[in-house]
Amino acid sequence: MSESQDILFRMLADPTRRAIFERLCxxxxxxxxxxxxxxxxxxxAVSKHLGLLKEAGLVRDRHKGRQTHYSAQLSAxxxxxxxxxxxxxxxxxxxxxxxxxxKRMDQ
Amino acid sequence: MNESATETLSVxxxxxxxYPPEKIWRALTQPHLIAEWLMNNDFNAVVGHRFNLRGDWxxxxxxxxxxxxxxxxxxxxxxxxxxxAAFNLESVVTFTxxxxxxxxxxxxxxxxxxxxxxxxxxxxxxxxxxxxxxLEQVLARTD
Numbered sequence: 236m237s238e239s240q241d242i243l244f245r246m247l248a249d250p251t252r253r254a255i256f257e258r259l260c261x262x263x264x265x266x267x268x269x270x271x272x273x274x275x276x277x278x279x280a281v282s283k284h285l286g287l288l289k290e291a292g293l294v295r296d297r298h299k300g301r302q303t304h305y306s307a308q309l310s311a312x313x314x315x316x317x318x319x320x321x322x323x324x325x326x327x328x329x330x331x332x333x334x335x336x337x338k339r340m341d342q
Numbered sequence: 343m344n345e346s347a348t349e350t351l352s353v354x355x356x357x358x359x360x361y362p363p364e365k366i367w368r369a370l371t372q373p374h375l376i377a378e379w380l381m382n383n384d385f386n387a388v389v390g391h392r393f394n395l396r397g398d399w400x401x402x403x404x405x406x407x408x409x410x411x412x413x414x415x416x417x418x419x420x421x422x423x424x425x426x427a428a429f430n431l432e433s434v435v436t437f438t439x440x441x442x443x444x445x446x447x448x449x450x451x452x453x454x455x456x457x458x459x460x461x462x463x464x465x466x467x468x469x470x471x472x473x474x475x476x477l478e479q480v481l482a483r484t485d
Contacts, residue, residue: 332379
């Protein structure tokens with residue numbers, strides 16, 4: 236595993252940190268407050284995770300008034316994304332759905 | 343076009359499914375059944391038929407039937423046109439069905455990916471969710 240992959244895996248190995256990152260990926264830019272409201276940890280803990288994610292280049296912050304908005308930097312994940320394995324995942328999940336369908340179909 | 347554009351990759355997914363080829367063939371070739379497991383479509387199992395696969399992320403794939411051998415082989419193009427060449431995709435999907443003692447060995451090969459393509463159609467939605475699922479599996483193994 237390359238060093239960049241190693242860092243990313245360590246960053247995302249923590250479930251709370253990964254949940255924060257996934258939320259930013261799926262829902263877009265958010266404030267620390269909004270993220271804390273849905274995390275199971277305190278605001279300082281969320282801030283600490285965001286700081287680590289920022290150091291790893293996985294999130295970017297933007298100051299607006301007294302609020303800091305965080306957004307995911309998907310390009311930072313590039314070292315982890317192998318196109319062919321991603322497509323294999325796509326077809327595996329479609330095959331799962333095909334099997335479900337076959338179960339429901341008449342002979 | 344740079345020289346890497348001529349290189350292609352392929353993805354193969356194979357699975358033994360406990361149903362006869364004839365039943366799986368129906369799921370691969372009847373539009374209302376294809377829609378249930380793959381995507382909305384106007385497929386017709388006739389060589390030369392052009393159709394679209396419409397993903398729930400809004401992407402539309404341009405396809406053309408290349409080969410039809412009932413209960414054995416089905417092949418069609420799987421192309422995604424995008425203004426940004428990095429997202430352009432020209433590929434061929436081929437399903438092969440082989441009867442086994444317990445049912446059918448279903449093989450899907452998709453070939454034609456260029457290494458330069460970072461993400462395309464499924465990337466936005468299905469891809470990311472699978473990516474995270476895969477990541478969790480990898481993490482579970484690396485403890």
